[in-house]
Amino acid sequence: MKIEKNTAVTLRFKVSDAQGKFIEESSDPMVYLHGGYGNTLPKIEEALEGQEPGFQTVLALQAEDAFGLRDESLMRTIPRSQFPPGVKVGGQLEGRGSDGREQVFNVS
Structure with missing residues (x-):
């Protein structure tokens, strides 16, 4: 079954910074409904679209593709x-x- 709109996707992830320093890892699988519902980052959905179970990848996301640039005012x-x-x-x-x-x- 390929990942497409309205597919329930289960995944695990690891996050590292631009220097490769480990930031976090999913302790439990993350589940989301695929198809542009805002349940995960758009770049993650783009990478998974059309893929099959067992697919693995490494994504390099820019700040604007994830949670935005650091806001020092916060x-x-x-x-x-x-x-x-x-x-x-x-x-x-x-x-x-x-x-x-x-x-x-x-x-x-």
């Missing part, structure tokens, strides 16, 4: 004393953004 400096114990650089925290919505924050 950076916040918060004193370490305001973090709970055990928080480390590279970790994540959940909290509320300035609009009151739940967000995940990366510690850098």
Whole structure:
């Protein structure tokens, strides 16, 4: 069965930066409905269109093809004393953004 519009696709992924440094890997398979529904990045759908089960590939995505360029205006400096114990650089925290919505924050 080829991947086409309205196909349920299950995949695993690994993400590395431009220098090849590992960023993250899927611990569980990701499942999405293929066909332009906004369930995954368009470049991923393009690469998978017409492929068959077992297909493997490596994609080099530019920032604009993924989540966009880094926006320095979104950076916040918060004193370490305001973090709970055990928080480390590279970790994540959940909290509320300035609009009151739940967000995940990366510690850098």
